[in-house]
Amino acid sequence: MQPSVPSSSPSGSARRGLLTERIARELEHDIRSGEIAVGTKLPSERELAAQFGASRNVVREVLRRLEAQHLIEVAPGRGSFVREQSSGQARGYDALYRAGRPTVRQLIEARIPLEVEMVRLATERATEEDIAAMRAARDGLESATDVVVKAQADMEFHDAIAVASKNPVLRIMLSSIGGMMFEMMLRSNSDPSIGEPGVPHHPEIFEAIEARDVDLACARMREHLMLGLRTYGADLDVQVDTMARNHIETLLGQTEGRRTSAGR
């Protein structure tokens, strides 16, 4: 028999590397949420280690991970810096993004044809594995409490559908707007009005896909996406990045606190 990938026990990746995982998530959260501004120099490895009560080894591994995620940039002899990435790690489209400065309404408008088509194909073509991936992402969103984690799970669900569509081109297109989607989801997932009754969300969409009901899946995806048109209100015609920045400030305002500036 062939060696099999560890079945990644349910608790597996959660329990694993407790310390490293925790610190990585914390830093990742602070960076993604904008709490640590772009361009800021992080404390030195030794300092971070002391701050988190961990060894320098652990901190270095965390930094390596963040670096692989393009969240930071590490310069020997100088330090680590938060990297620009909010909406673009892809190449050429940065300029486009900045030039266009899409609004929430435009993002929704563009996602509809793309994601409806994706879900159509996915409903026809999804394998058991694809279904499992979607289920996992759905559960991940349900059980998450942190906004960033929620947004990640949200992204994963939509990406899982892209994978299931068996069309890499669709997935590339989806990923090209991933940054914007993420920013939008940061807000969506902290908005109570998304609980609006009768609106189909991941579970309902997933259900339709699993039942292989193409029309239902498409309809639910469309409704799911259109919900934003009703709930975003005044933010609908605000640039996505602007809205994200404002929203993050609001979130931080509620939990305010530390914000340690490393003055020395």
Added chain:
Amino acid sequence: MQPSVPSSSPSGSARRGLLTERIARELEHDIRSGEIAVGTKLPSERELAAQFGASRNVVREVLRRLEAQHLIEVAPGRGSFVREQSSGQARGYDALYRAGRPTVRQLIEARIPLEVEMVRLATERATEEDIAAMRAARDGLESATDVVVKAQADMEFHDAIAVASKNPVLRIMLSSIGGMMFEMMLRSNSDPSIGEPGVPHHPEIFEAIEARDVDLACARMREHLMLGLRTYGADLDVQVDTMARNHIETLLGQTEGRRTSAGR
């Protein structure tokens, strides 16, 4: 003043972390190329360290990086395993592109919902300027003789529609597959069978947009794109890049252009 991100000298990230970088690249290559099969258990950290003549620290940082790239999975007490890539959601465009290797058929399949939506919006929203840009691109294609120039004009026409749609998100998505589209157009525009009678091309699409006939414009765009499904024949299920390479070689005549591939 705000601290600025280090200007990341060209050689910067190349010179940095020589050892870690080297080992990471080597392992990454071996995994991506399939030299190390999926599911395989990597040697233990201590073993890898000895093998590469590096310390365990370095190896661990490399593994952390590969893990962040979803290339491997690390299980405490058991070891590290090469992870299935297709179903894993890798972030980043190249990973997507390389993993997916879209075919011509998939490219067409994905362009249809995107471009039909674009043309729908463009027909409703295009300004006089937008119309002028489209007209220019149409004329450019008509008058061009060189294949490359033709392909460029072709791209311009579709991009002009994207601009006219007044939705920068759609344009970003279009641009994210621009490379593939260009490769495909290199061939389309040197194929005599595109002259097939009754098939709407740029002039007909442009005409419908100018006449503000939404349904007609959508229908013509759809037909225009679907033409490829009939004319590409055997190439339909060939990877776009592969097809482009083959086709370009044909174009260049068989004598020349032995592309030097750096074997190591």
Added chain:
DNA sequence: TGGTCCAACTGGTAGGACCAGTTGGTCTAC
């Protein structure tokens, strides 16, 4: 045969040490 148990192995974490760049301030020479 079936279960227990232990030894070997694996990754996770700690903490120390040294090197080679980078940086900013001091001190010297002009």
Added chain:
DNA sequence: GTAGACCAACTGGTCCTACCAGTTGGACCA
């Protein structure tokens, strides 16, 4: 006074040793 040399402090890169907690498989006993 200023330009330049120079040095000390700091930063990341690498190595090493040690110990812990799971995992695994085989030896051993009931």
